[in-house]
Amino acid sequence: MSTPRLLHPVTRRTALKRLLFGAAGVALIDRIVPLARAAESAGTAAGPAQPVRPACAPARAKAVIQIWMWGGPAHLDTFDPKPDAGNDYCGPLKKPIATNVDGIRICELLPELAKHADKYSILRGMTHGNNGHETASYIVQTGHEPGGSLVYPCVGAVVSLFNGYDAGYKGRVPPYIVLTSAQGRFSEAGFLGLRYKPFVTGGDPAQRQFAVEGIVAAGITHERQQGRRALLHSLDTLGRAMPPNQQFQQLDRCEEKAYDMILGDGGKVFDLSDEKDALRDRYGRNTFGQSCLVARRLVESGVPCVTINYRGWDTHKQHFETMQRKLPEMDKGMASLLQDLADRGLLDSTIVWWSGEFGRTPRVQWESPWNGGRGHYGKCFSAVLAGGGFKGGCVVGASDSKGEEVADRPVFPQDMIASIYGLLGINPDAPLPNPRGLDVKVLQPEDTHSSRAMLREIM
Amino acid sequence: MIVFRRGGPLAMPGAGNNRAQASSYHIMWRLFTTIAICALVCAAFCEAQDDAAHSNAALQAAAPGVAAPFEMPAWPMPANAVDAPVLSELRARNIKPANPCSDAVFIRRAHLDVIGTLPDLREVREFLADRRPGKRAALVDRLLERDEFADYWAMKWGDVLRVKAEFPINLWPNAVQAYHRWIRDAVRNNMPYDQFARALLTSSGSNFREPPVNFYRAVQGRDAAAIADAVALTFMGARRASWPGDRQAGMTSFFSRILYKQTIEWKEEIVCMNPSPATGIESVFPDGGPARIVPGQDPRRVFADWLITPTNEWFARAAVNRVWAWLFGRGIVHEPDDIRQDNPPANPGLLACLEKEFVDARFDLRTLLRLVLNSRTYQQSSIPRTDTPEAEALFAFYPVRRLDAEVLIDALNWIAGGAGEKYTSEIPEPFTFIPDTHRTIALADGSITSPFLEMFGRPPRDSGLASERNNLPTDDQRLYLLNSSEVQRKLQRSRHLRAVTGLTAGNRQGTIRWIYLLLLSREPMPEETATAGRYFQSGALNTQDAVNDLAWALINSKEFLYRH
CATH class of the missing domain: 1.10.8 (Helicase, Ruva Protein; domain 3)
Known part of the structure; x- marks a missing residue:
C-alpha cells in the first residue's frame, strides 16, 4: 500500500509546511497540552458512559455547521471552474466570476458567495476515489474506510459524544441536530448508539410553521396545545388519587421539560417568526435558505453540531438546468449564513463545512441517456471550510486543467475531518467507546484515505 | 345485546387478528364493519343511560375511604394461601394493606400482567356487567388460555434466556426462531418447569432441530465459567461470584465437557457432551454436597438432576421469586435474580409458602400464576393506605409501573387500528420485514428492534439480568408521547x-x-x-x-x- 505522499509530488511549499507543522510536530503539541487537561478531568466524577477524553489543543471552535451536499455537487460548476477546458467540460457555465479575494474565481451562479471569499477556503484537491453514494458518504461523513465489522459514527455523533451532554452541554435542545431529514445509515451514530443519534427536526422551516418533530406539531395551535395540556391535567384521576410517589413525580418532571420545548422557551429556537423579514428574505425563502437561518439560531443558542442535509445534487440528467435552479438558492443561503455569523461575531467560533460525498465527472455526459448530465466522481472534488479557526481567502490544493486529477496537495476526507476535530478540541487519537471493547480511535491513522496531515495551511 | 367479534374495528389485535387481511377479504371486512357499527349504534342508544356495568361501578365506589373508580369497599372473594403470610407480616409492622381494587382496575391489570394486551371493549363491558361472584377467577382462567399469554410469557423467558441473533449473544437468526418457538410452545403447553429447565440444561443435538441446546449458545463466551454463570443466574436466581470459591469451581466443572461442532449448513451447530476425556469428575454442588461424575456420564445431567429435585432449595425459590417479580415489579428477594445469604427475602414466610405450593403443584407454572393472581394481595388497589417506606417491599399495595416498551407500542398500534411497528436491525434488512399484524410481544429476536423500543427501555438480552429492562420515564419518551x-x-x-x-x-x-x-x-x-x-x-x-x-x-x- 502506498502512501499518498509518495503518490504526489511534494512541492517546496508543502515540504516546508510539513517541516514546520508535520506529523511529528502535531504529535508533540498533542502530548503537551493534554496532560494538563487530563489531570483536570481526572478529578471530575464520571459516569460509566463518560468517554475517556485525552484532550488535544484547546478548542477554537465551539460549533460546526455541516452543509451536506447530498448526492455530490459538481466541483466544476461550484468552486473549481475550468473555463478553458471547453464546452465538453464547462457546458454553458463558462464565465467564472472574480471574488473579493484576488485570484480566486468561482462559478458565475454564485455571485453572493463571491463577495465572501475572504471568509472561506476552498479545498480543490479533495480525493478518495470512491464513486458509490453510500460508501463515499460513509468515508466523507465518518473519516473511516467502509467495510469491516464496525459501523463508525459520523462527525456529528462524535462531536455530540465529546462536546455534548457528557462534556457538560446544558442546552435545552439536543446537542446534535439534523435539518430536516436524516441521511440514514451513514450519517448516524454508528456503534456509539442511540444516545448520540441526531435529533432530526423533520418539517420544513420554509413553511409558515416549522413543524419540528415532537416539539411543534403541525396543525396544532399554541392554544390547542395549552388546552390539551389543561385537559390532561384535569383528567389526571389516578395521579390525584395516589399519594406522592417517585414514579409519578419522575414522569411529571419529564413532562415539564417536554413542555418547556413544546410551549415554553425551549422550542423557541426553531421559531423563525422572531427574525426580521428582510433577513429571512436574504437567506432565501426556501427549505435550504431557512435551514441555514435555523442553523445560525441553533449555534447561537449553544448547539455544538448542526447538519443541513441539502438534497438534489445527484444530477445525472438535466444537470445544467438543475444548477441554474439550485445554485442561486445555495448561493443566497450559504452567503447569508456566513455574513450573518460574521455580523454576530459567531464565525470565529463556528466552522461552516460544505461538502458532498464526491464531485461529478468533469466531462459532461452529452450522450444519451444522460443528455447533458454529470456522473459520480470521487477522484477529485472540492470542499469548503470557513470559520471556527479556519482561515478564509485561501485555496488549498489544485486539480488539473480539466478538474480530473488532483494536481497539488491532495486532501483526504480524513485529513479534513481531523482538522475539524482539531479545531473543536477533539483528539483524533482519542478512543471511542464501543460494544466490543475494542481499541478503536476517533480516526484510524492507518486508513489509506489519510495523508496524516492536518490542514495546517488554513488553521 | 351487543356482540363484538375479534377482528372487528374495536377488537384487539389478538388471536383472531393475527393473520394479515388479504385484499379478497376486503368486501367482507367492509360488511363486517357495517354490522359492528350498527351494533355499536344500538348499544350507544339503548344502553347509554342504564347500563348494568355503569351502576355497578358507581355502587362499588360509594363508600368513604374508597377511591373511585379504582377501589371497592369489600372483597369479592376469599383470601387464599398467599395472603396469610403477607397479612401477618403487615400486621406485625402495623401496616395497613390497600383496599380491594375495582373490577375495572382488575380487568385491565390482569390483561396487562397475564397477556400483555389491553382488554377490548366487549371484554370490558361483559366483565363489568357480570354479577357472578367467581368472575375474577374465571377471567384469570380464560386469560391463561389465550395465545397472547404464550407470546407475552415467552417474551419474558426470552429476556432471561437471551434469545437474540446478534452480538453479543450471536445465536443467529435461524436458531433464534427455533429457540423462541420451543420456549413459546413450552409456555403454551404449560410444560412443567422442572422439565423445562432439564430440557434446556441437558439437551444435545443440532441448534436447529433440538432448540433447547441454544441455551448453551446464548452465552457471551463459551468457557465453562461463563456458562456456569448463566446457569446460576437463570435457574438459581444467583450470581455465582457471590459463592464460596470451592462451590464456584464445582459449578464450573458441570459445564466443562460441552462440545460445539459446526456442520456444513450455515450457522448450524451441534451441542453435545464431549466424550473424549475418559476420566470421572469429583466436584461439589452449589449446596456443598459432594458430586461424583463417573466416566462417560454427562456432567450436565448430574447437575440438572440435582437442580430439579423437589427438595433443592434454590430451584423453586428462584422460579417463584421471578414470577412474583414479573407480577409485582419486585421480587420477595430483590433484585429477583440476586438470591444470596446476605440478601434476605422481605417476607420469608411468603417465599416459603410459594415454594411449597409450586413444588406441590409439580412445578406447574399456571397453577402458581392462578394462586397469585387470585390472591387478595395481587388484587389490592395501587393506592397505599400507609406512608411506611417498607410498605412496597412488603406488598401492602399493588405497585404502579410503566408499561413494558413492547406492551405500550402494541397498545398504541392497536389504537391506531392495526398499523404495525417498523423494525430495524443491525443485520441486513431481510429479518426485519415483519407483517403489520405481528405483535411486538410476539417478536422472537431481541436483535430486531425499533426506535420506540430502544427509547422505552426494552432489554437488549445481552446478559439475562432482570435489571436490563428499564421502565423509567425519560424526557424523550415524554416528548414522543405528548407531541410526536x-x-x-x-x-x-x-x-x-x-x-x-x-x-x-x-x-x-x-x-x-x-x-x-x-x-x-x-x-x-x-x-x-x-x-x-x-x-x-x-x-x-x-x-x-x-x-x-x-x-x-x-x-x-x-x-x-x-x-x-
Whole structure:
C-alpha cells in the first residue's frame, strides 16, 4: 500500500509546511497540552458512559455547521471552474466570476458567495476515489474506510459524544441536530448508539410553521396545545388519587421539560417568526435558505453540531438546468449564513463545512441517456471550510486543467475531518467507546484515505 | 345485546387478528364493519343511560375511604394461601394493606400482567356487567388460555434466556426462531418447569432441530465459567461470584465437557457432551454436597438432576421469586435474580409458602400464576393506605409501573387500528420485514428492534439480568408521547376513534363514555364526563379533533401509561 505522499509530488511549499507543522510536530503539541487537561478531568466524577477524553489543543471552535451536499455537487460548476477546458467540460457555465479575494474565481451562479471569499477556503484537491453514494458518504461523513465489522459514527455523533451532554452541554435542545431529514445509515451514530443519534427536526422551516418533530406539531395551535395540556391535567384521576410517589413525580418532571420545548422557551429556537423579514428574505425563502437561518439560531443558542442535509445534487440528467435552479438558492443561503455569523461575531467560533460525498465527472455526459448530465466522481472534488479557526481567502490544493486529477496537495476526507476535530478540541487519537471493547480511535491513522496531515495551511 | 367479534374495528389485535387481511377479504371486512357499527349504534342508544356495568361501578365506589373508580369497599372473594403470610407480616409492622381494587382496575391489570394486551371493549363491558361472584377467577382462567399469554410469557423467558441473533449473544437468526418457538410452545403447553429447565440444561443435538441446546449458545463466551454463570443466574436466581470459591469451581466443572461442532449448513451447530476425556469428575454442588461424575456420564445431567429435585432449595425459590417479580415489579428477594445469604427475602414466610405450593403443584407454572393472581394481595388497589417506606417491599399495595416498551407500542398500534411497528436491525434488512399484524410481544429476536423500543427501555438480552429492562420515564419518551407526529398520526388514523365519533354523533356523553371504555377500560366518572364535555364545547375544534384530543389526553395519562 502506498502512501499518498509518495503518490504526489511534494512541492517546496508543502515540504516546508510539513517541516514546520508535520506529523511529528502535531504529535508533540498533542502530548503537551493534554496532560494538563487530563489531570483536570481526572478529578471530575464520571459516569460509566463518560468517554475517556485525552484532550488535544484547546478548542477554537465551539460549533460546526455541516452543509451536506447530498448526492455530490459538481466541483466544476461550484468552486473549481475550468473555463478553458471547453464546452465538453464547462457546458454553458463558462464565465467564472472574480471574488473579493484576488485570484480566486468561482462559478458565475454564485455571485453572493463571491463577495465572501475572504471568509472561506476552498479545498480543490479533495480525493478518495470512491464513486458509490453510500460508501463515499460513509468515508466523507465518518473519516473511516467502509467495510469491516464496525459501523463508525459520523462527525456529528462524535462531536455530540465529546462536546455534548457528557462534556457538560446544558442546552435545552439536543446537542446534535439534523435539518430536516436524516441521511440514514451513514450519517448516524454508528456503534456509539442511540444516545448520540441526531435529533432530526423533520418539517420544513420554509413553511409558515416549522413543524419540528415532537416539539411543534403541525396543525396544532399554541392554544390547542395549552388546552390539551389543561385537559390532561384535569383528567389526571389516578395521579390525584395516589399519594406522592417517585414514579409519578419522575414522569411529571419529564413532562415539564417536554413542555418547556413544546410551549415554553425551549422550542423557541426553531421559531423563525422572531427574525426580521428582510433577513429571512436574504437567506432565501426556501427549505435550504431557512435551514441555514435555523442553523445560525441553533449555534447561537449553544448547539455544538448542526447538519443541513441539502438534497438534489445527484444530477445525472438535466444537470445544467438543475444548477441554474439550485445554485442561486445555495448561493443566497450559504452567503447569508456566513455574513450573518460574521455580523454576530459567531464565525470565529463556528466552522461552516460544505461538502458532498464526491464531485461529478468533469466531462459532461452529452450522450444519451444522460443528455447533458454529470456522473459520480470521487477522484477529485472540492470542499469548503470557513470559520471556527479556519482561515478564509485561501485555496488549498489544485486539480488539473480539466478538474480530473488532483494536481497539488491532495486532501483526504480524513485529513479534513481531523482538522475539524482539531479545531473543536477533539483528539483524533482519542478512543471511542464501543460494544466490543475494542481499541478503536476517533480516526484510524492507518486508513489509506489519510495523508496524516492536518490542514495546517488554513488553521 | 351487543356482540363484538375479534377482528372487528374495536377488537384487539389478538388471536383472531393475527393473520394479515388479504385484499379478497376486503368486501367482507367492509360488511363486517357495517354490522359492528350498527351494533355499536344500538348499544350507544339503548344502553347509554342504564347500563348494568355503569351502576355497578358507581355502587362499588360509594363508600368513604374508597377511591373511585379504582377501589371497592369489600372483597369479592376469599383470601387464599398467599395472603396469610403477607397479612401477618403487615400486621406485625402495623401496616395497613390497600383496599380491594375495582373490577375495572382488575380487568385491565390482569390483561396487562397475564397477556400483555389491553382488554377490548366487549371484554370490558361483559366483565363489568357480570354479577357472578367467581368472575375474577374465571377471567384469570380464560386469560391463561389465550395465545397472547404464550407470546407475552415467552417474551419474558426470552429476556432471561437471551434469545437474540446478534452480538453479543450471536445465536443467529435461524436458531433464534427455533429457540423462541420451543420456549413459546413450552409456555403454551404449560410444560412443567422442572422439565423445562432439564430440557434446556441437558439437551444435545443440532441448534436447529433440538432448540433447547441454544441455551448453551446464548452465552457471551463459551468457557465453562461463563456458562456456569448463566446457569446460576437463570435457574438459581444467583450470581455465582457471590459463592464460596470451592462451590464456584464445582459449578464450573458441570459445564466443562460441552462440545460445539459446526456442520456444513450455515450457522448450524451441534451441542453435545464431549466424550473424549475418559476420566470421572469429583466436584461439589452449589449446596456443598459432594458430586461424583463417573466416566462417560454427562456432567450436565448430574447437575440438572440435582437442580430439579423437589427438595433443592434454590430451584423453586428462584422460579417463584421471578414470577412474583414479573407480577409485582419486585421480587420477595430483590433484585429477583440476586438470591444470596446476605440478601434476605422481605417476607420469608411468603417465599416459603410459594415454594411449597409450586413444588406441590409439580412445578406447574399456571397453577402458581392462578394462586397469585387470585390472591387478595395481587388484587389490592395501587393506592397505599400507609406512608411506611417498607410498605412496597412488603406488598401492602399493588405497585404502579410503566408499561413494558413492547406492551405500550402494541397498545398504541392497536389504537391506531392495526398499523404495525417498523423494525430495524443491525443485520441486513431481510429479518426485519415483519407483517403489520405481528405483535411486538410476539417478536422472537431481541436483535430486531425499533426506535420506540430502544427509547422505552426494552432489554437488549445481552446478559439475562432482570435489571436490563428499564421502565423509567425519560424526557424523550415524554416528548414522543405528548407531541410526536407519529402519535398524532396514530390518533388521526384510528378506526376505533373514528367509529366512536361516527356512532355517537349527537350524543356527547356517549362519545366520552366509549372513549373511556376503549382506552382506560372503565366508565368515566361524572366529573370526568363533565370536564371532557366542557372541552368539547369550549372551542374551535370540530368533534373529531376533540375526540382525538380526549384520546390523546387519556393515552398520556398515568392511568394509561402505568400498570396500576
